[in-house]
Amino acid sequence: MLVGISGRYQIDWGKKMRVALDAMGSDNNPIPDVEGGVLAARESGSTLLFVGDEQAIRSELKKHKTTGLNLEIVPASQAITMTDIPSIAAKEKGDSSMHVGMRLVKDGLADAFMTAGNTGVAYATAMLYTLKRIPGVKRPALSVIFKIANQPVIFLDMGANADSKAEWLVQFAIMGQIYAEKSLGLSNPRVGLLSNGEEAEKGTQAVRDAGEILQHLSINFVGNVEPKEVLSGRADVVVSDGFTGNILLKTFEASTRYLSRIIRDEITGGVFSSLGGLLIRPAMKRVKKKIDTDEIGGAPLLGVDGVVIIGHGSSDAYAVKNAIHQAHCAVQGKIIEAIRDGLQKAANEENVIALQAGGII
């Protein structure tokens, strides 16, 4: 059932399904979105439902060979932009391609929805107006998936919940663990709490309280992880509040760019080093590829009652295709049901612990 992590190599799509795709999502929409959908339809045999401006989608589709593919167009009169404010756009753009695409999932007309559009608007549209939360979920979380040491690592929350309570962090941990197992295909994934020290007493009050609960649940909780441990792959699931998670992500991106800039400046500063720079250019290209995330291309919005995969705004057609592959993995892993059951199980375990602590059982 598990189909593993996608890439530019031949990937296993598993069973055919219906995926709604936001044609108006990426920065260069609808070009990479439509091409990515066509590629995915060709490789998977699945039905792709392109949601958005019908004329634009039609004229984009003409550029590709689509004979024999299962493609449908679902018109939506509005589009979300990257500068749209989530609370406002989610509420007022009721016929946006995001809104319409998520409704298809809600109504059972599609198995999953993929967008490379505005993450905040996707979050608000899903949570408040269309799919709503899986019963039992306190707050859905945004995730990103990186490859570290050739293994996928899922990070959540990456920005939806700046101030996160301990009980939300616990749910992020459970949802991330389920996604890692059911969709990324990792067995017994290790769950770590991002903190400023390995010791259990390190971290904010919320982190310390969450750690206390997590160590009693039947998940593979490896305790607090510092950034250096995150980057050496000590955990498969890295949990944090949305503020710190977003700072971690942005600091990683900014640091690698900062270091690359310094290296380039120093290398181009002399004759020998410039020659050396030419010789290492292919190696540096491989480095850049290793750091880029497009091999994964998309990560789930976890906790909403339907499979939603969000890709980078800068996605190219391959990244869109890979995000659609993620959607296939999530649907086949039955993650919605698994999250519902997993949260229920954890709540039961917490109840047992509370009763034991109270001396009742």
Place this chain on the structure above:
Amino acid sequence: MLVGISGRYQIDWGKKMRVALDAMGSDNNPIPDVEGGVLAARESGSTLLFVGDEQAIRSELKKHKTTGLNLEIVPASQAITMTDIPSIAAKEKGDSSMHVGMRLVKDGLADAFMTAGNTGVAYATAMLYTLKRIPGVKRPALSVIFKIANQPVIFLDMGANADSKAEWLVQFAIMGQIYAEKSLGLSNPRVGLLSNGEEAEKGTQAVRDAGEILQHLSINFVGNVEPKEVLSGRADVVVSDGFTGNILLKTFEASTRYLSRIIRDEITGGVFSSLGGLLIRPAMKRVKKKIDTDEIGGAPLLGVDGVVIIGHGSSDAYAVKNAIHQAHCAVQGKIIEAIRDGLQKAANEENVIALQAGGII
């Protein structure tokens, strides 16, 4: 009065003073500590008070030319280790070199104290048992100073206060701004709040509330800064809670190490790239030096009632010397008085704003 930022070049020490030095501080104590003190005494003409194990200090001093230097030894029977737990060691090691050194400042026998020892213990010893807080300070902050684009940038809090209230963040901003101006010699330093977006509505509740207050104070507040802006030098003072600040710092360190490792692996993977790697080696050494912090060597513990400079545990003698230079800058910038006055001024400004908001004036 301002003597600028120190380095391995000739530095301006300003007036002579008395600096207490923790001889038992660094990972390799007392070797780099004592040598750094000797170097500083020679360059500055100041009096260095070596605090710690008298025998160990004496035998270490014999390795150096000390004729004509103003050196004193102040015995302390206990030493702090890197594994000491702050709350316990600060309380129970009343004759530690940190405790004794800070007492010298408290009693007016030294103008400043420098240690490359356990930061947490230094914080607790200063705040709870020796120097205590400057009147008006809610929480002292740990800082670090990086050079970004050849300019010093001070970051605080870096780990002392995991959960920080908005009013603490405001005080960190004021203390950092005063240190940047009076001790680092920056004119009208730009103060930024670390956040996950530039917009004022981004961030935790504490960040948003602090931003609201800071924009009304008479400091050069540039608003929220994201990690990429921090690393492009958009602010001279970067303010955050201790948890996020520590994660930022550790993610930066981990990311640069991660990238360096990937680059090394890729470069050594082929003949041409290996040759290229040899040719760029001097350039890469300059890159490493740029990222290292020992040109700054030490950062202040801000908010305690006396000048305390904390260096890396891994400090060599140059880093210790530079940290002692930081102490000179801080004393000559009269930062303790400046912080006391600055916080008072800010409190008055906040009162005026509150009265105006209430329609009273």
